[in-house]
Amino acid sequence: MPISNNNYYCDQQFSALQLAKNTIENTEFEACTFTECDFSQAQFKTCRFIECSFKNCNLSSLKWDYSSLESVSFSHCKLNSVQWGDADWGALSIHAPVSFNSCELSNSSFFDLTLNSLKLIHCFAKNVDFRHANLKQSTFTGSNFRDSEFFQTNLTKCDFVGATEFNIDLNNNILAGAKFERFEALNLLTSLDIELCN
Numbered sequence: 001m002p003i004s005n006n007n008y009y010c011d012q013q014f015s016a017l018q019l020a021k022n023t024i025e026n027t028e029f030e031a032c033t034f035t036e037c038d039f040s041q042a043q044f045k046t047c048r049f050i051e052c053s054f055k056n057c058n059l060s061s062l063k064w065d066y067s068s069l070e071s072v073s074f075s076h077c078k079l080n081s082v083q084w085g086d087a088d089w090g091a092l093s094i095h096a097p098v099s100f101n102s103c104e105l106s107n108s109s110f111f112d113l114t115l116n117s118l119k120l121i122h123c124f125a126k127n128v129d130f131r132h133a134n135l136k137q138s139t140f141t142g143s144n145f146r147d148s149e150f151f152q153t154n155l156t157k158c159d160f161v162g163a164t165e166f167n168i169d170l171n172n173n174i175l176a177g178a179k180f181e182r183f184e185a186l187n188l189l190t191s192l193d194i195e196l197c198n
Contacts, residue, residue: 003027020058040078046088060104064088075101082108089113096138110135136174 003009003017005025009032017037028048037057047067053075060080064087082105089097096115106126114134122142129149136156145166150173157177160166168175 070097072097073099073101074103077103079103079108080106084108084110085113089115 003014003019003024005027008028008030010030012029012032013035014032014037015035017034017039019042020038020040021042022039023043023045024047025045026047027044028050029052030050032049032052034052034054034057036055039062040058041061042059043063043065044067045063045065049067049069049072051071053073054077056076057074058078059074059082060078062079062082064082064084066086066088068088068090077100079100096118098115099119100121100123101119102122103120104124105120105128106124107128108125109129110133111129112132116134116136116138118135118138120138120140120143124144125146125148126144127147127149128145130153131149131151132153134154135158136154137158138155139159140163141159142162144164146164148166150166150168152172153168154174155168155178156174158175158179160178160180162181
């Protein structure tokens with residue numbers, strides 16, 4: 001099924017759409033599923049997604065352009081180089097309205113966003129900007145955070161069990177009640193300028 005602008009879709013299955021570099025405007029999707037679609041370098045302009053799921057899709061360099069997301073899940077998707085601050089998150093969300101499972105999110109930005117209880121599970125998140133974000137009670141299990149930036153980030157009660165290659169400065173982030181595996185938790189000590197001995 002093709003997608004047209006200024007439309008409303010409910011409980012639709014979209015499969016193998018090729019919409020790279022296309023612009024979709026003022027369109028609402030509710031309880032829709034997108035499977036193996038290519039939205040790379042596309043633009044969703046003032047669209048709305050409610051209880052939708054994206055599976056095995058390419059959304060790299062996608063622009064959200066004030067589109068809103070409510071209970072949207074991404075599984076095995078490419079989401080590299082996405083500026084999540086461009087979406088319209090609204091003011092009423094208590095918990096993060098998006099979740100990621102086994103996705104690629106490298107070179108993306110969550111700068112200064114409030115996304116409590118975010119689920120970012122078994123993802124590859126290289127060089128992602130989490131600075132100044134409020135991510136308390138989020139789940140980051142099994143994800144790789146190589147070269148990602150955490151600065152003045154609220155990580156209260158976050159679950160990093162199984163997460164790898166994170167570099168989180170204990171002096172410049174909030175980590176009260178956060179969970180780490182013992183071995184990986186040694187990464188946290190690199191910010192303290194101390195020497196570890198056998």
